[in-house]
Amino acid sequence: MGAKHGINRIYMAKTKKNTEQNEVLTASGQAAVAQGENAEKKQRQSHGAQRKGGNSGNRRRNASAGRKKTVPEGGSVTAEAATTAEVKGSAVQPARKPVRRQKKKNTREAVPATGTPFPMAQTIATPAPVAKERKGQRGGAKGKKALPEGAKLRIIPLGGISEIGKNMTAIEYGDDIVIVDCGLGFPDEDMLGIDLVIPDITYLEANAAKIRGIVLTHGHEDHVGAVPYVLRSIHPPVYGTRLTLGIVRNKLEEFRLPHKPDLRCVNAGDTVRLGELAVEFIHVNHSIADACALAIHTPLGVLVHTGDFKLDLTPIDGEVMDIARLSELGKEGVLLLMCESTNAERPGYTPSEKKVGKSLDYIFSVNREKRIVIATFSSNVHRVQQIIDTSAQYGRKVAITGRSMVNIVNAAVELGYMTVPAGVLVDISEIRKYTPRELTVISTGSQGEPMSALYRMAFGDHSQVTLGANDLVVLSASAIPGNEKLIGRIVNELVRRDVSVLHDSSVEVHVSGHACQEELKLMQALTKPKYFMPVHGEYKHLAANRSLAVSMGVDPRNIFIADIGQVLEIDQKGARLNGTVPAGKVLVDGYGVGDVGSVVLRDRRHLAQDGLIVVVATVDTSYCDLVSGPDIISRGFVYVKESEVLMEEAKRLALKAITDSLESGEAGDWMEMKNSVREVLTRFLYAKTKRKPMILPVIMNV
Template sequence: MPQYLRFIPLGGLGDIGRNMALFEYGHNILIVDAGVMFPENDMLGIDLVIPNFEYLRDKKDWVRGIVISHGHEDHTGALPFLLQEIEAPIYSTRLVNALIDHKLKEKLGRRHKVALHDVTPGEDFRLGPFHIHTVPLTHSIPDSMALAIDTPVGRVIHSGDFKIDYTPPGGGGPNLSRLAALAAEGVLALFADSTGAERTGFTPSEKTLEPAFDQIMRAAPGRVIIASFASQLYRLQLIIDIAHRYGRKVAIAGRSMEQNFETARRLGYLHVPKGAYVRLPTALKMPPEQVTLLITGSQGQPEAALARMAANRHREIALSPQDTVIISASPIPGNEEVVGRMINQLVDRGVEVIYPPIAHVHVSGHASQEEMKLLLSLVHPRFFVPVHGEPRHLHLHARLAESMGIPRERIIRLRDGDVLELGPERAAVVEHVPGDYVFVDGSGVGDVGPQVLRERDVLARDGFVAAIIPLRKDTRELASAPQVITRGVIYKDQSDATLTEAEAVLLDAVQRSKKNRNALKSAAIDALSRYFYKNTRRNPLIEPVIVEIDTSGQ
């Protein structure tokens, strides 16, 4: 019988997103979450970033199931890609499974034959050697769960994304008594959300947003247009209730918002008063002061509803100076510049724009330091592993745990791909498996790597130069003068003189070079790189093209 439980994070330790963790005992693997990360500014042309599944490819038969802690994209978005590689049942709540089912049908079509098992928060179930106790906690979406997992070497607890909100708009709240009862039996290790480790105090409740939204809805002269994450169902419920209070009809713009709204309403997670909701075409014909629009695009995504409205590209909605736009979200790290640019566009269009921190229209779904301390004191684990966060968040959470009395040697800082072996008296990183980014670019998955991104960055920043070198096939001599073509390198009024000089430099380099392909390409790149840097202070991507011309028939 194996002596150790292995914990392997494949994403989420070092960045915000693509959360995925494996618990392995013998030839048994339990997967917790499988999320995406949205591309950073320097990931040009990339649609999504997903975890690296390489470690699982020869262990497909070991996977006993996938447990999803809650319904956000950074925990569910990679499932369509993972399920093309392995077959495994999914266990989550009724709401989360409905969202996943829609996602899988959309992405996989008829190939979607995955078994989805509904779990009621607070329910227990078994997968191989893992006995899983679910614990209701609060986040920005209903049915968020912590997991207490019994294994042959001890009980471990995974917090999922959490905060301690006693008054969420949908009712309910965290079941701290169940968590404490499970912890009282002894916890080998706690894996806990670190995202809010920089914030002191407690994270405010969703209910604290009500006064700001109430005042805005009451005073706005025209439409109130609110951009939020489509999965923030607690926020949507709050907005629907306040809009109804002031006789405003609610309409939706944005496909993901529509899908989540309809799913949550059908399952009873959103309570919409009769007549409070109308379709978008109906809302656009109504008096503006009677309308509230829920839209996507709080992160400045270029094809989401808000960005298209800001750029006057939306097919149905045109902004007017009487509109009030609320961005009910904080920028994800790395999105600050994009969101700032979008706000500027909205201001230039004459609308009133309200966003954090100028008004209290957003609260985090993640625990602050005092809630993290509360969890640590309730669970009192033997070992502590901070998860879900950038390096600074993980570091601060580790220091917080130390301040709560957990010895430094029992606090383990991991990175994606580390393999942590856990036993009753031991926790050690024993190896490293692939945990790097896998890029999704259009229909391609994993076929774009760092070298392609570097080339795209050079193209965007410094432009492109093609060096056309025509050679006689038989003699390897020049068939005609080489030609230089540029894009995004030089201004039009400089182009003639610069290109003439560049072609002279290329000609000289080719004449001096050996005539094999590699030597010619290297000579062209070296000569043109030096020339363009000296004259433009740019480093364009240079691509030599050798054209062999058959002159034997002439």
């Protein structure tokens, strides 16, 4: 893949004006870079310690020797040491990531990193583990100190259970609630006119005083997309890693919230105190950078929430999942594991993201004369990085199209998660300056979304890109269930225009970001939970994950598949599903949130299936006389000019129904008159067409 494939993004990066000088945070959240002599003096005064050696923050555990090399209290690394990399051949090897620091007794305020647009969260030492019940027991926990009588841990899924998307879970202990993720879902086919679906937060609104924070595992829409909607009614601080918060910030800028959101930055390895709960962020690999699992330390024991993860031993950024920390938690005792289930039916392991890089190299090498258009998920920063690197290797410029792609690439470059060689990126408006062999276009629309950049290209509506026989379109994504028809429609249009198309079934241009069966088993083996709750997937995925847990030794009686809103309650006596809270789907239609319910959707389906008939008439109730009409207007039912006989007969029946009502003395009963018209026309039209359009009588009085 060439030299640029080895270029990594440093764990924390400076502003774009000074991108060559990078800063690294120690994994406990301490700012790692002190710029200049004055900054170093302030660091030493703040922490009361003189650094010895510029690379102390980069020391790793020596696991094989059973020894730990620790960072001194308040220790950090210099920028020069942090950016040191070994050069092997032509590829730059990534600098080693700082390790988790040893536990400390006192809380501290982290020093904001230069160029970090978010305040650093106040972090604490990881709480001491709760003692196990007895030797050899899986994950059991008994407090070292007496717990309040009736102390209960309540896990309340508000989304992401038996569905894809809309991930949101409330963790409640006593008077404290922590919200894990805040995602959106996409509408089903029968949700006509609906743009988005978000969780029902009625329970959270009723308990807003208890909410200590929202913690985000990563920046995908199904985990952060509902944040702007939720922050309209409740205002807790939002914790996440830098890229995650960068994505959230971009979303919030599109909304005019009545208050300034409280975004607090954390790093993998940090622990934040939220009331009686402490949330530890643990690095995992996923199809977006900066993803974390969570270890939520409670008085009853540790709850591990995996977020979305996979085991990638050769990640693009060089940062492997923190298996060591997960293993430590397993040895200390995990009370409950909440594990994602997306690929629980797939055997084996999920391939590494680097496999896509090899496929890209092959595609570019055999299509040197074609312009290459690659559609992928905008959030997959590492995929986009590989496309840019491969394009640079083959002497191509790169243009980016699609609003979400532009926004995320801008955020990733600004925050240091993506490195773009100088002169490679060009504006989409300048692509006519380059021949096909000189250009790569990175686009949104890999799921066939209407009005996405690729959709507009396929149908000839894109203002800058016109596709033809000299173009190759690569769909670097697998179809999300339900999107197959949309993708097929785009592929057909592209082929109709003589465009060559490559997708995942023909060449390996996509790998999943979710763990397959062997990785899910590994998570069970590492954490050894007492209780298990599969999450993040349809019911068949949850059931498959349950079977894997049983095969790994989890007692089937300790496995709980909950419904949305159903409460899993854990206390010192055991665990059980106990009661429900208000939960469900809130539909977003344009600016309207929650104002479209089942009745409106039913009417929309009715209109979509059979159309609308409007009957307009004017009467004088004083004289029981019909003044004008009735006139019949048809929309979506039949074409009136081709159905004149049908419409004339319908008008005659409506006239008779109205005059009969007037003559019978029902002129003052508007509802009765309207019902009479509706019933007569419904019977007639169904007899003639076997359809039941919505009939709307409009009768006015003069």
